[in-house]
Amino acid sequence: MAMPADAPPVPSERHDADLDDERLDAVFTALADPTRRAILARLAQGEASVLELAAPFEISQPAVSKHIKMLERAGLVSRHRDAQRRPCRLEAGVLAEAVDYLERYRQHWEANFRRLDAVLDELRTEQHTEPHTEPHPGGTHPQREDQS
Amino acid sequence: MTSLETIVSTPTDRAILVTREFEAPRQLVWNAFTDPDIVQRWLGLNFGGWQWESCEMDLREGGAWRWVWAQPDGPQIALSGVFRTVTPTEQIVMTQVYEGMDAFGEMVVTMRFIDLGTRTRLEETIEYPSTEARDADLQQAPEGMKPGFENLDRLLATLTRG
Numbered sequence: 001m002a003m004p005a006d007a008p009p010v011p012s013e014r015h016d017a018d019l020d021d022e023r024l025d026a027v028f029t030a031l032a033d034p035t036r037r038a039i040l041a042r043l044a045q046g047e048a049s050v051l052e053l054a055a056p057f058e059i060s061q062p063a064v065s066k067h068i069k070m071l072e073r074a075g076l077v078s079r080h081r082d083a084q085r086r087p088c089r090l091e092a093g094v095l096a097e098a099v100d101y102l103e104r105y106r107q108h109w110e111a112n113f114r115r116l117d118a119v120l121d122e123l124r125t126e127q128h129t130e131p132h133t134e135p136h137p138g139g140t141h142p143q144r145e146d147q148s
Numbered sequence: 149m150t151s152l153e154t155i156v157s158t159p160t161d162r163a164i165l166v167t168r169e170f171e172a173p174r175q176l177v178w179n180a181f182t183d184p185d186i187v188q189r190w191l192g193l194n195f196g197g198w199q200w201e202s203c204e205m206d207l208r209e210g211g212a213w214r215w216v217w218a219q220p221d222g223p224q225i226a227l228s229g230v231f232r233t234v235t236p237t238e239q240i241v242m243t244q245v246y247e248g249m250d251a252f253g254e255m256v257v258t259m260r261f262i263d264l265g266t267r268t269r270l271e272e273t274i275e276y277p278s279t280e281a282r283d284a285d286l287q288q289a290p291e292g293m294k295p296g297f298e299n300l301d302r303l304l305a306t307l308t309r310g
Contacts, residue, residue, distance in 0.1 A: 115190035
């Protein structure tokens with residue numbers, strides 16, 4: 001039930017290393033993991049060290065470090081070079097850009113599903129009225145509205 | 149959660165998951181997704197004035213489906229595929245290609261309809277042959293639909309739920 005959400009696209013034109021697309025791939029991959037999403041959600045509240053980020057998770061600190069490295073590679077997280085504990089910081093702009101695509105895709109579906117909500121309402125009404133449908137005297141057909 | 153909000157997430161590096169609840173019993177939602185006459189009443193491309201040209205769905209294992217939209221002056225967009233498994237009212241697994249757009253390859257679409265009593269939850273997973281194909285599809289969402297994210301917290305809440 002997915003569909004091309006825009007006019008016939010030309011995805012094959014992407015072959016010569018478009019860095020933006022590559023980075024976006026890395027961003028989507030990074031966002032696919034719930035631990036990494038949780039790390040980003042924590043960083044949205046402010047900078048944090050690796051230790052602080054690891055605290056709420058069951059997994060080991062090296063495993064958390066690995067997740068953070070992926071987030072860094074995707075450009076979603078940066079780390080201070082100078083400070084002793086090298087806190088992590090959310091790169092909100094990069095995240096917003098990626099989520100922008102997801103959000104537009106979502107709105108495309110939402111538009112369809114809102115129409116479906118209305119159709120489901122109509123179907124329910126039809127179901128309820130069906131047993132009572134009798135030919136209307138006088139030849140009028142008030143409940144039939146074909147609008148195309 | 150009482151709102152009927154569409155949630156989109158990327159559960160793996162090749163998939164998109166679309167989740168939505170509907171205020172209707174499962175049988176009705178199933179009909180709306182599988183009866184070609186009803187499908188044409190709501191499913192659309194949402195841009196450029198594309199109108200339904202034909203909607204064929206041979207709803208059985210191995211049966212073919214094909215949806216075609218057309219512009220008044222001729223151009224068409226067609227999607228097609230084959231139903232792999234059909235479990236009435238519960239689940240459909242089907243292949244899907246965007247005809248004439250080979251770069252996307254063949255997708256596998258799984259639609260699960262979960263009975264919540266008066267409500268039904270749809271969980272639709274679209275699996276692409278590659279990460280590149282998936283991201284290309286995400287990136288072709290209509291430009292006109294710019295979201296208005298007031299703040300990052302709301303945005304992250306959306307992500308964390310996915």
